[in-house]
Amino acid sequence: MKKLINEPGDVVSEALQGVAAAHPDRLRVDLENRIVYRKDAPRQGKVGLISGGGSGHEPMHGGFVGLGMLDAACAGEVFTSPVPDQMMAATKAVDAGAGVLHIVKNYTGDVMNFEMAAELAAADAGTEVLSVVTNDDVAVQDSLYTAGRRGVGVTVLLEKIVGAAAEEGRPLQEVADLAKRVNDNGRSMGMALTSCTVPAAGKPTFELAENEMEVGIGIHGEPGRQRLPLAPAREIASMLLDPVVSDLPYQQGDSVIAFVNGMGGTPLIELYIMYNEVAKLLDRAGITVARSLVGNYITSLEMAGCSITLLKVDDELVRLWDAPVNTPGLRWGA
């Protein structure tokens, strides 16, 4: 294992200390509970937005805390869900009377821990909590016999759009409905060129030969659905985009946000090559790209590879996407 770390056991806490040291103007970090807060939270009259999950997906979620996005993010161990105590502490801290929305990616552990937190919070403080579960990964075909589709790329787009709506002072139910609408209109699929190494495990989660790729991966270094021979970017782009487009389905005349996401170990130059292929395919299908996002936003440690997310948008969603945001991971207009 070759990593820029001190001790494998200190990875998460030292990274959070780094976040606190780097962004004192925007963030406040509760190192004890491993919660990243927007510096000015709670905001009177504003619905509190909380997300969280295993670490190793940076900048998600801590890097999306700030104006126009999240109020707090709970960090778990690498690839391990945070615990209910953290979510309860964050929920209480960001509630300014307008209630709190939990944004949960559909993984068994995340869902169970957020569920327990919501049960405990209801029994305890009486904070009004709603939750939305993201599940946009079309690689999971058989949702009847699995834990259901995983929450991946759409989570980033959702946190931005719903964050803007909460910033406008919309009520909790409306914010939650919008979150569901975003999730329902988003689809993703990912692939890996390499595996990744969880610091505590010390070796790669799976082995991939030089001439192989893993298609249909999630974001935890878990193997995907299919192992295939490596192919050129244009073939990989259709391999990922076709199942995404046909699933919703996205049709001629639709407008989308097109998101090419890096898994952490792939340089931007390659992500732009992928985006070029995606843009050509969408153009051929008569799907208009209203906005695009290219970069490493929901990662899997040092895994090389990418995912493609489409979100069907209308004028309202585009307007909320364009609204000012100021977080370590996404910033424009503010």
Added chain:
Amino acid sequence: MGVDSFVNWLRDVAGTLHENAAYLTELDSAIGDADHGANMDRGFQAVVAVLDETSFDSVDELLKKAGMTLVSKVGGASGPLYGTFFLRFGTAMSGVELTPETIGRGLHAGVEGVLARGKAELGDKTMYDAWAPALEAYDAAVAGGSDLGAALTAAAEAAAKGRDATVPLVARKGRASYLGERSAGHQDPGATSTTLILESAARTLS
């Protein structure tokens, strides 16, 4: 037989999980996300820390505290699942005399909690595939007049068989389910840790 035996059990579980942490993580690498060993080890080390600084007068308080500690420290799916097991087990032991029958009811209550939280069925390739045969063997042993030690030994042996039987199964719950057919041929990490916990019970509770 009293609260001290249960303290010994929890300490022994912590030791066993620590020794097997790398093994559990290796099993989890094949079909999950390579964190089960580290998570269980961290959770039970936290339980040991609680045992070091607190003394317990009753088994129900001890088990509930262990459950809350696991919920607070483990994360992932195994935190809520094992945490719920010990919470419900403890709750069922409140105000009852410790007998093979009452402990059996406590184990059942714990496993019902696991099912409510995880919604797994037999054959889904989860820890329930070890718990279910273990409870059945325990009940049969107690009904046949076995003492606690013999009943727990029967439970641990049945759990081990259930664990081994997860190898050919296709996972339908948890992260392994995303692999579909490719999850077959691997032993379930959760059924493995459950078996370790029951083997420890057979060693320490009698």
